[in-house]
Amino acid sequence: MKKNILGILGLFIFIFIFTAYYSEPFLSAYNMQNLIKWSSLYAIMGIGVAFVIITGGIDLSIGSVIGLVASLMALAIKKGWDPNFAVVMLLGLSLGIGLIHGLLITKVKLQPFVVTLCGLLVYRGISRWMTDNQTMQYPGTDKLDSLFSGKVLMGSFGLPAPLFFLIVVAILAAIFLNRTIWGRYLFALGNNEDGARYSGIETDRLKIVAYVICSFLAGLSGLLFAYELDSVQPAQTGEFYELYAIAAAVLGGCSLRGGQGTILGVIIAAAVIRLLRNSINLLGISTHLEYAIIGMVILCGVAADEIIKRVMARRRTAQVTTARK
Amino acid sequence: MKKNILGILGLFIFIFIFTAYYSEPFLSAYNMQNLIKWSSLYAIMGIGVAFVIITGGIDLSIGSVIGLVASLMALAIKKGWDPNFAVVMLLGLSLGIGLIHGLLITKVKLQPFVVTLCGLLVYRGISRWMTDNQTMQYPGTDKLDSLFSGKVLMGSFGLPAPLFFLIVVAILAAIFLNRTIWGRYLFALGNNEDGARYSGIETDRLKIVAYVICSFLAGLSGLLFAYELDSVQPAQTGEFYELYAIAAAVLGGCSLRGGQGTILGVIIAAAVIRLLRNSINLLGISTHLEYAIIGMVILCGVAADEIIKRVMARRRTAQVTTARK
Amino acid sequence: GKPSDGDGATEGGGAKPKHKIAYVTNGIDPFWDLCAAGVKQAENELGGVECEIHFPPKGLADQKSILETLLTKGIKGIAVSPIDADGQTKFLNEVASETVLITHDADAPKSNRQVYVGTDNYKAGRALGQLVKEAIPDGGEVMIFVGRLEQLNARQRRQGVIDELLDRPHQVLGQVKFDEVAKVFKGDKYTVLDTRTDNFVMDTAKSNAEDAITKHKDLACMVGLFAYNPPRCLAAIREAGKLGQIKVCGFDEDDDLLQAIKDGHAQGTISQQPWKYGYNSVKVLKAILDGDTSVIPANKFIDVGFKVVTSKNIEAFWSEKRKMAALGAKKD
Amino acid sequence: MDAQPSLLKVTAIGKQFPGVQALHNVDLTLNRGEVLSLVGENGAGKSTMMKILAGVHTPDAGTIELDGKPIRANSVREAQAHGIALIHQELNLAGNLDIAANIFLGNEPHKAGFIDRKDIHAQASKHLKRVGLAFPTDTLVADLTIGHQQLVEIAKALSVDARIIIMDEPTSSLAQKETENLFKVVNDLRSQGISIIYISHRLGEVIELSDRVSVLRDGENAGELAREEISHDAMVKLMVGRDLSQFYQRNATEPGEVVIEANRLRTSAHPNRELSFSVRQGEIVGIAGLVGAGRTELLQTLFGITPAVGGTLKLDGNKILPRRPLEAIIAGIALAPEDRKQHGLVSEMSVRENSSLPRLRVDQKAGMIDFSAETNVANEAVEKMDIKTPHLEQVIQYLSGGNQQKVVLGKWLAMNPRLLLLDEPTRGIDVGSKQEIYKLMEELAASGVAILFVSSEMEEVLGMADRVLVMHEGAITGELDRNQLSEETIMQLATDNKAAA
């Protein structure tokens, strides 16, 4: 369960120093605030999908859930619902979506990839249809706005609201995963589902919990993104985010085979992805190259990690052999 | 390994009859030609990814490979390369991409999801960067145009070129999978990689072959789409196609766990997806709902399939019980 | 078959059957919903036409298959915004041979479309350049933000802005020469720094704006070429505490931008009045189907023009937009 | 007999799976402080019965009474609450967790859901000591060999305060020393009044341990033997419904030319050890040793799974060093691996496809499968090996373990190997099938094949080997001829107790 996050941390530090060296304004308070904000937003999604990945599953629907929640929030405001009530309802809806995913996967025994791929299509379709595909805003909900996208001043440095959400989410997630029996069960079932079941673990229930957590955090991200961007395009908001979330989780040390992952790793990986974009912009590299660079960095990061792991495993074997003598 | 395709065939027939009943022009030659054309294009992609899925892998980069090939083809023409030479080179490039995927997956032991997700980002980035994100066309290559997107008249009915490509690809693929030793090996390794290796199957090599076939067919699709659309948007062409291809493969009976799949099933499933879109447009259903409907149909199809399988298994049990008495 | 003039008129008695036409966009975007409002307005006002509206979700392939389906249905007239005019010419001709075809928003000059309903995006770009000049009369650094530069209109607008700021001579639409992307253009007063694309990803649009503010301390004006760009620029400026310090000039008519113009945080915007696209497209199609070809000008270009919106005319403009948006959102 | 009701009373249990009626009307009773052995052929339904008791499966019919009160064990948790613990036949540990976490999985000492880590490690090391496993409790389970993992499984079952402990073939991956250790534990438990259900195909163990033996055949009760009635023959007769000769005895013949010769071969698991040995035509050579001695690793090296890191290998006098199984196969080597499910079979493929898998390449016509040749190969295997399958298209996972193993052997015999490597060839296989496999080994040797087999079952080594190599920590510590063979010498060498040897 202990997973080295040194690789990804090293990558982060390297890009950080590199960019700071070549771009003077990189370290400015404004830029750091933005970097923290975006990294927090991506990390929250990443943590969600990490839960699912740890069980050996996948969730491709995150982006569409974000789009759906952001769209429905705007719709609710437009229809004159109480905004706080709407927030509660939408978080509830996210839980419900996760529950449906979980039930389809555990009870109907459909594959996670298929269920959530369909989710990706369906929720996007529903967003477009329910809003008649209108771009919408969140007028008259200033309290929620400052809750979800405000800043808390620390001297002159404004800590962005998503950071606080991330901190809460990350601490809860880390405690859940590493200190509670359910976290341990998640790891166990991700590695060997039958074995976990034979140990009396209610694997189905735990898997459902993982999907519920994932969709819930996607829903929360939907609200955060909505207020961060102050507007929603039902057809576009959140598109592709699942890929970034999964990339963050994988780069952060979650194995898609299940049974592995750390929250801290995911957070750092999300930060790496955002840092890369920031760096590309600040260094004036063509935005056309953005995708290529992010893709290459993820690939190299994962490859390096794999190679390091193999070397370490060899060393460990050597140690075990020695220890026995 | 024998997989019933009755379910998906039934679905196809149902939607077909339904649409024909409610939309008079559905059966017109023009519409049928188009339906055949688009279904063929989707099916070719689907067959490619089916190979990879049979080995228990996945390829998320298909759409970006299509975009890359279509972009580079236009670029080559613009630079005055011999178009036929360019076609050969680009098909070669697709093979190369598949080879890289295969090597990273088998030798560096990275996960297919990760490798091809990075591929998705990288090839898209390269397309945008190399073309400076310019929309481009394929001027002065009429021969290729009629090869890739022409029509062969059968009386007044024009059979679209992609159909012939599909026929060739499908026959070769079916022979490969069902009649050659390598096809058998693919199923074996998809089922139990270690078991296959212990039987003297060079699993790594075969996996690489699967990825090469997949990327090659994606590259071929890239050319077909390019000439079908006569134009390429480097940032957009092919976007999302991997999801449709995977959906077709899964709906067509390939299990993402590996070891299962039929070419015919994939073709019918691709046709179902295209038929749905055709049907939605002809019946005048809001296009906003399109995604939602496609997603629901795939989900229901897969769920029904799973449930039918389970009922059949139960019936088999009942037979055994009777036999014992 | 070819549409015949008296198609509906031959049927005696009862209401005259309506012309079935279609309005096809190049994608899904709020812009198109305003166009759709114009379509509905025309449907209501003119009568005798029934128009279906299609938003191809993902690019060229979807647009093509939608057009094919429309032909299958035997639609009498189609207004389309071609995604790639050059590449689609052949196919558009095929469409034009089956039905009355016009283009809107983007033209396909080499095709057999009957007429083009649109604006001169280069001219609009120059007007936008004018706005920038008004915003920062003393000159300064300008940066451009856009979704994708592969779209012709985006490049024309961008070129218009650059040419205007560098006081270059006017170019003729259709023969515009485009400048490289990764280059800084220094004029006497104005410097155009860079053009950042976001591929329609909203958070990228915003972080591109933020990073520009971070990188260029002396940035004087941000220009957003697609509807969602100016609001993202404004948000970034607001969060940087530089409202009013960095000016914003935009394109299209996002509500946030209009509010900012009203509040004095943004200089102004160029509106193509999208509803006019919709309205005029339907009007022209109906006229042609009714046999009245006099609506087609000699140069086959119906210029719906554009409107420069600044704090002076914001109220009137916004109320018109509100009216149209409400119409567009109404479900049938 | 007893006034007191028995601890556990199972009546008329029935259970069916898709395609199989695994249990039919099965009764079973278990008394306090008793070791009840359950024996039967492969697929007789032993594991299924135990999984029902442990709450993994729910029975279709029948009742279970504990202390005279009917219980329903619908989940593992409920069964555990009733004091029933099961050591599964298949290893079911989470490799990504450490030993302590695995021992307490599903049963963690916790406060409001929070794991008490210190307590876990402290308690775990106690349980480890009991089963004689000297690893730190924070060792990852994935880093242990199968045998050690098996010991962790046992420790896990001991960690719950169970009244009934079920052991489903606990010794299948254990060698003599660990087995003896386990017996001590079992006797300990019995003296504490804990009841044990013991399942094994090693009838010697059954005789040594049991207070009573219950026999299953084809999912039904086949009889019961009281302590004094227990004997090899009696059990076999009930299991297979007929007499089987005492134990298979090898009739050694004069060996021929040297087939395989290893010279200072070094495997990657033990790169510092050099292995030299040879096997001749018609010879059956056994490899004995404790768990983790490196026997599997040696066979895998010979077969090209994990290439050698040094030394030379000669097959029929020609130098080879296979780097992939295919190279080994082409050279004429075949391996029936230890882990049948994971390595030996493609479980969702049919008998036909499994038995022809290596042979396809040979019979191909320009890459095309020769379907008639394939069917011939499969038919021949079924006939020669006497594989019990309804038809060639039967999916292999539905066959019993013994028949699966015969398919594995059959697919290799079709390749006419020069050297046959067998890793625990009778692991988890019932007596009847065992006899057949021994007979087959004998026939093959007689036809000139060189056989090298690894076995942790002493009887098997003593009965079948012409010569025995004993391994210890990756090195060959001794080579014994047939006339030198004895349990003691092998054990001495296996523990590297040179002084005594």
Ligand SMILES: Nc1ncnc2c1ncn2[C@@H]1O[C@H](COP(=O)(O)OP(=O)(O)OP(=O)(O)O)[C@@H](O)[C@H]1O
């Ligand atoms: N989960 C399952 N699904 C389908 N069939 C099963 C399942 N589990 C067991 N069976 C079948 O039930 C029968 C009894 O199997 P079981 O594992 O109980 O036998 P066993 O006596 O333990 O054999 P062995 O000695 O090989 O362990 C076999 O035919 C087996 O194939």
Ligand SMILES: Nc1ncnc2c1ncn2[C@@H]1O[C@H](COP(=O)(O)OP(=O)(O)OP(=O)(O)O)[C@@H](O)[C@H]1O
């Ligand atoms: N899956 C594995 N992971 C890590 N190390 C392993 C693994 N398998 C074997 N080893 C190493 O190889 C050594 C030899 O193990 P091997 O399985 O060859 O022994 P064996 O004598 O065949 O034991 P067994 O009776 O359990 O099969 C072990 O000490 C162990 O360190």
Ligand SMILES: [Mg+2]
């Ligand atoms: Mg068993």
Ligand SMILES: [Mg+2]
């Ligand atoms: Mg072994």
